[in-house]
Amino acid sequence: MGNRVEIIGLNGIPEVREGDDVGRLIIDAAEAQGVSLEPGDVIVVKQKIVSKAEGRIVKLVDVTPSPLALQIAKDFDKDPRHVEVVLRESRRIVKMDMGLIISETRNGLVCANAGVDASNVGVEEALCLLPEDPDGSAHRIRTTLEGKTGGPIGVIVSDSIGRPWRNGIVDLAIGVSGLESLRSYVGQADDDGYELKVTVVAVADELASAAELVTGKVERSPVAVLKGYAFTGGGGGARDLVMDRDKDLFR
């Protein structure tokens, strides 16, 4: 009895290269591991393998830093080419201090370095960028997976993100397809009959965080299968998680 959700890490995904079909890699890894993909499953995929498959890799030798990038790099003791790529990936700088650049990406995600990452790139002296359209990436993976299961699958592309006020990063949803990112309790009465006025839960973020419990950073397990979570299907995406600027106290 009681709600049950199972989270299974897939660990047979090979090193991903540009042009790889991530959905197909997931199907193969699940099969090899004896995990049956079924309608109703939620698949959480780390951004890094999605970016690699989409060729979102920039070699440092190909980057010419702008004067601003050179200045910031000098102040923050960073590689100016890395800073340049961060600036190019940013739509807006939210905060720049203490050696950190917090910026908003073109997709509305606010995070350090616009998600540009130098670890686990698979290419020397290179940087990995976020997918250009993570909702679109999730949609493509979902199409492949639903072709296999014949029924609805939720797909989340996740990335590890720092938070104000709290230590440590957590995995959150940066791309979503096939499930509503937000679950609303607006207007439902609680046990006391008290009306919950504005309770909206970011379930896509919670699913991404849950997936991280089985996909470690150094364990080559970039995909998790979540079974038993009754998600609401829908046409939204991770863009639903981006707060409107006029409602945000910390813009």
Add this chain to the structure above:
Amino acid sequence: MGNRVEIIGLNGIPEVREGDDVGRLIIDAAEAQGVSLEPGDVIVVKQKIVSKAEGRIVKLVDVTPSPLALQIAKDFDKDPRHVEVVLRESRRIVKMDMGLIISETRNGLVCANAGVDASNVGVEEALCLLPEDPDGSAHRIRTTLEGKTGGPIGVIVSDSIGRPWRNGIVDLAIGVSGLESLRSYVGQADDDGYELKVTVVAVADELASAAELVTGKVERSPVAVLKGYAFTGGGGGARDLVMDRDKDLFR
């Protein structure tokens, strides 16, 4: 194979009253539901039942608002007694605008209304406060549960918390006992041999978020049992999740 974590919602917890032993209620509910509590389990408990058991309920009739509370309530169209309680529960106001009070509690948690809540209180015209020492609350529950299992249990007290820049709330850890809130990958090499310099994952927050997938807001399921997550034991608490002010760009 692959890592597997199972999350089970306990749904037989009765309405909690002051003086109740939450650990005992969890043991009874698990038994009634046929869920075996075992060493290595992580138990996530919603703050609300912990607060109720600790008598952290304030009746509005007993509150006399200060002049500041009266002024804020007028500007924000709120109950001045509610505002007064929020101010009393706050160590510091981080931001006050658009009808929202974001404050820091005495335990360092930054959240809306210092965690003071009017829903699901179980008493009319009353407010529910956060536990006075959530790490201590988690420790007491753990002691009871380990008395039953005879081996290590991790306990997390969770609360639903909004975030800057992102829509929707997620459950995060506000009290922790028996497990390290942060998992550090500092200095470990990734698959490319690239050294991960500062990767610290807030696993207690991720566990709390994962638990919310089975404990809905209106389903009277305030406790989740997580099985299969290999946590690191330790003497820390949720206080480890509170960022030092001198490292925080958004203080």
